[in-house]
Amino acid sequence: MTHTRGTAVLRGVDGDRDVTDRLLLRTVPGAVDYLFEDLRALPGAVVVARRPDGLVVDWSGPLRELASIRYFATCAVVLDDVDARVSAPGGAVSALTGPVRFRVAPVGEERWELRDRLVEKYGWVNDSGDWAVNIDHDQGLIAELGPLFYPRRFGELTRAPASTNPVVAAVMVRLAKIEPGQVVLDPCCGAGTLLVTAGQMADPGVLLGGDLRDRWAMASQENLAARRVPGLALMADATMLPLPDASVDRVVANLPFGKRIGSHADNQRLYPLMLRELRRVLRPKGRAVLLTEDKRLFTQSVQRTHGLRVVKEIEFTRPGAHPSAYVVTSRRSGR
Ligand SMILES: C[S@@+](CC[C@H](N)C(=O)[O-])C[C@H]1O[C@@H](n2cnc3c(N)ncnc32)[C@H](O)[C@@H]1O
Missing domain, CATH: 3.30.2130.30 (VC0802-like)
Structure with a gap:
């Protein structure tokens, strides 16, 4: 809950x-x-x-x-x-x-x-x-x-250059519908705003973060510790997660938009590979809430990932930015 x-x-x-x-x-x-x-x-x-x-x-x-x-x-x-x-x-x-x-x-x-x-x-x-x-x-x-x-x-958190707006993070965690004891992953955790928010708003059994850059994994770990939220953040590539198949219940992530972090060309490689990896680690009734502004690429990549589908989109428009949070489920699960 x-x-x-x-x-x-x-x-x-x-x-x-x-x-x-x-x-x-x-x-x-x-x-x-x-x-x-x-x-x-x-x-x-x-x-x-x-x-x-x-x-x-x-x-x-x-x-x-x-x-x-x-x-x-x-x-x-x-x-x-x-x-x-x-x-x-x-x-x-x-x-x-x-x-x-x-x-x-x-x-x-x-x-x-x-x-x-x-x-x-x-x-x-x-x-x-x-x-x-x-x-x-x-x-x-x-x-x-x-x-x-x-x-x-x-609580103030140490921020990464593209840290998630805390209110957006709260809406994303709510959309994730995390149940007590579940395994929750942010594979692009940056400074860990979503991890901390998930730990504060829900009762996950295991809270895991990964970021390609060690610096941000460490910032996440520090933010988790500062807010006394139990969790673990490590350096990891979202396209090759060090996790077994069907081991994660919920994913929340603010993806690189391809503007300040990465590029559209980087995302053309990242999104399909990451989505395939999320499908692998998600349990059959798994749910992911993913934020991006590279929307067409994202939705096309989901359509091309067998077994995943978008069930909801919430747009967070503000001056100069209009990212959407997409709720993605495995095709076998209900809403
Ligand atoms: C938009 S930021 C995340 C912001 C974060 N939610 C926060 O609030 O601080 C995207 C993050 O994805 C990371 N990233 C980019 N490519 C990645 C990959 N292949 N695997 C894991 N992390 C990656 C970047 O280093 C960056 O920290």
């Missing part, structure tokens, strides 16, 4: 205090439905607007409940009336502990007047390096809450 909600660490905010506020939860397109579903399970949330990259929510309850949701990256107070919102006795800002440290992003002419007002009227401390509130603009003024940023809640 996958635990869609996790145990969030909250620093700099009283997560147990009841607050009532209008909040913007920003995520990646492709994750909005999952965010919506998790919010529906919380009695304190009423979704008032849906955007391609998030939801506006009227929240009433402790922030800890909200913080446990993995499908949003940032949480901001919607400042439709700045003075009313920042000073509201039961608003989200009132749950911040200690003097409010803040910065104001370039939000137009009002930037400096706003900064001075927050210092003079409310005693906030302007600190662009160590802030709990970031005043920004997103279809109106918002106040992003630093303690609710995803890496602050679930």
